[in-house]
Amino acid sequence: MSSSPSRRMKIGDFLLRRLEEAGVRHLFGVPGDFNLELLQQLQDTGTLKWIGTCSELNASYAADGYARLNGLGALLVTNGVGALSAINGVAGSYSEHVPVICICGSIPLRSIDRGLGMHHTMADGTWDRFLGAYAQVTAAQARLTPHNAVTEIDRLILTAWREKLPVYMELPSDIAYLDIEVPAAPLMLAEPPSDPERLRSCIAAIAGRLSAATSPAILVDLDADRFGVASEVMGLADKMQVPVAMINTAKAVIDETFPHYLGIYNGKASKPHVHEAIESSDCLLSIGYRPIEVTTGDVTASLPVDTIRARGHSVDVGDDNYQAVTLKEVLRGVIDAVPHVSNRTPRHVAAAAASTHADGSAKLTQAAYWQAIQGYIRPGDVLLVDNGTSYAVFGLNLPPKCTFVGSVNWGSIGYSVGALLGTLTAAPDRRHLLFVGDGSFQLTAQELSTILRHDHKPVIFLINNGGYTIERGYLGKTEHYNDIANWAYADLPKVFRPDTSARSFVVKTSRDLQNALSAPNDTMIFVESIMDPYDAPAAVISSSNSGADIDYGPRGPQHRGNVQLRPATYDG
Incomplete structure (x- = not known):
């Protein structure tokens, strides 16, 4: 006893x-x-x-x-x-x-x-x-x-x-x-301490390789957020003047205004300066890296063979595996052990998105839509993204202290609507922006009623383009199996809560969108944007096209004529 x-x-x-x-x-x-x-x-x-x-x-x-x-x-x-x-x-x-x-x-x-x-x-x-x-x-x-x-x-x-x-x-x-x-004592949430010798040896091995390298770099996956080490990653990068790239699952984990932030690494789909910095690094430190086709430019990522692979409770350095070490203790120890570097050749950093004036009366396009969204996002926002054309968010430059929430690895459509209820409940004082397509929204739309019931005030951006656009990029561009029923989406807040004060907008032009974006966010804002079913961000469609080749192989039906969406007008 x-x-x-x-x-x-x-x-x-x-x-x-x-x-x-x-x-x-x-x-x-x-x-x-x-x-x-x-x-x-x-x-x-x-x-x-x-x-x-x-x-x-x-x-x-x-x-x-x-x-x-x-x-x-x-x-x-x-x-x-x-x-x-x-x-x-x-x-x-x-x-x-x-x-x-x-x-x-x-x-x-x-x-x-x-x-x-x-x-x-x-x-x-x-x-x-x-x-x-x-x-x-x-x-x-x-x-x-x-x-x-x-x-x-x-x-x-x-x-x-x-x-x-x-x-x-x-x-x-x-x-x-x-x-x-x-x-009687309360439950204490604490990591078990690292094995002292393993921790010392691991820190020494990583610090030694970083210190000897001429082109070190850091690659961050979502575990940097889960294990709470984003500040340590940035501290190490700042001390050694090391560039940092992210996998798209880790969007916003590293402050995108951080001087050493490069951008998103996505295999051959990466911007050239990101691709070069990561794949040619002579000492790449990866944090929780777990590659799938969606995060590797359709399996085109090629990390250096001697990449240091740090996980939550273990690290690989060359042929050595270090168990019983915690990620935060390792990174803090490495920061203390490496020299301060002030003369490393600067790398390119993420550039601001180009801004062009859109014709306010023209039919709303994906290009104009995401350009307007870029200007709407502000520091501290929580951005929830569902699978589909909303993945254009990966191409936006986010201000400091934003949080990205998405189901990138699992890819479960409809996730974001339920997750929005969760994020609103956890952090009601922050502004929450939901980016969702009509197809994803229909899977879990009823949870909008719970959000309204609790008087939450998110901004919901829904693209109504008549179905599963990302799937049209894979296969079935015009097939009925990618079509869905057309709901009066902007009417749903009133349907779910008749006494709601939510502001709803049906947007068809850039001018309509700007009017919606200027609405005060003292209540829920619901923006239904009507778009062409065949208009989609080029990066999203290119990924779908490549994904079809991976999924269906050389004998697959994707090789028939005009069965896939193809990139055309937007390359954001």
């Missing part, structure tokens, strides 16, 4: 207390009979604020968006039907390295012990199917019991926070009100 001070608490109350101690202030989800007892405990204690969503899938997206700004997020679902509805979003959190805690109110232990049939199951006497399903998309899983609740609740929360990955816990509905002995 531990000698540490303890107290008695109900299992559900202890779980809610631990979430609060870990910094979680809100719980997203959908009520179901197997989780109502925990919801009642939440109501009785006031520990967290409940944010009910329209579906479990949207709750998982919201928890993901919340965690990206808050550091940790949580959702509550019910057995089977709720858990499987949420699993796509939780899988996205795994792919995107986002720490989310999925709590599932589940079958009573009484029923498991006695083999009693229950609803929301396969009706075959099995109980572990959903634990097995979540084992594929989470870092840790557990079914809570009165005997393991203390250990497993702490283990799962700490695992999510330390590994920056989701976890899954099942809370049987008949144990939440049982009293158990729990620690």
Whole structure:
């Protein structure tokens, strides 16, 4: 028996207390009979604020968006039907390295012990199917019991926070009100200290190679944000006058006005100065680099063979692998160990986007649209981007302290609408801009009602171009399978909340767009922009064209005439 001070608490109350101690202030989800007892405990204690969503899938997206700004997020679902509805979003959190805690109110232990049939199951006497399903998309899983609740609740929360990955816990509905002995001390979120010798050796190896290099460079992926080391990366780059590039998943992680910021590295699709700096570096330090075709110019990236590969808890330097080291400690040690450099040959840095005057009465084009958006973004904005033509945001130059939120690795369309609820909940004092296409929006549009219900004031930019434009770039330019129903999108705020003060705009010209952009943001702004279904950013369409060749191979249907969108008027 531990000698540490303890107290008695109900299992559900202890779980809610631990979430609060870990910094979680809100719980997203959908009520179901197997989780109502925990919801009642939440109501009785006031520990967290409940944010009910329209579906479990949207709750998982919201928890993901919340965690990206808050550091940790949580959702509550019910057995089977709720858990499987949420699993796509939780899988996205795994792919995107986002720490989310999925709590599932589940079958009573009484029923498991006695083999009693229950609803929301396969009706075959099995109980572990959903634990097995979540084992594929989470870092840790557990079914809570009165005997393991203390250990497993702490283990799962700490695992999510330390590994920056989701976890899954099942809370049987008949144990939440049982009293158990729990620690009196609060849960402490802390990284286990690095192995001293491994840390010293790792720092020395990296510092030695950087110091000896003539053209060092740094390449940043999203883990620089997840593990909170952006300031260390910039500190190292500033001390050694080293250029820094980002993978598009890490958009805005490095301040794009930072003097040593180069731009986005995307294989052969990179700008020449970025391509040259990264691929010809004689000492490239990569932070959490995980290449996929979307982040490597369709598998054209070619990093130097001796690239230093730093991850959250391990580092590769040449033939040596360093375990039991934390990324922040490594980078801080390297900053202290390397010399200050003041005479390195300057590199090119990201140039400001060119500005041209658009004909205000002309039909709105993608080129004019994104040029206007560039001028609208301001420091501190949270930008949420869905898959599709909204990926043009990658080509914009962002001011300081912006946050980019997207599902780039996982690529789940509709993610951004649910995630917007999460980011608004986590940081209500910041301005949130959602960039979404009509096809993506239709998957999760109902969550707009929850955003309105909580009086949030985002600016929603929706492109109405009649379907899945990015898919038209792959295949089926004119095929009906890429078409969708045409909604009156700008009317939806009024439909979802008849007493709303939201300002809606239907935009068809550049002048219309400028009028919308000048509206005061003291309430929700919803901008529906009507565009040609075959107009899309050249970079997005080129990527889709190349993606079709990767997906379908040399015998694929993409080689037929006029079956793909092709870049034409926009190369932003």
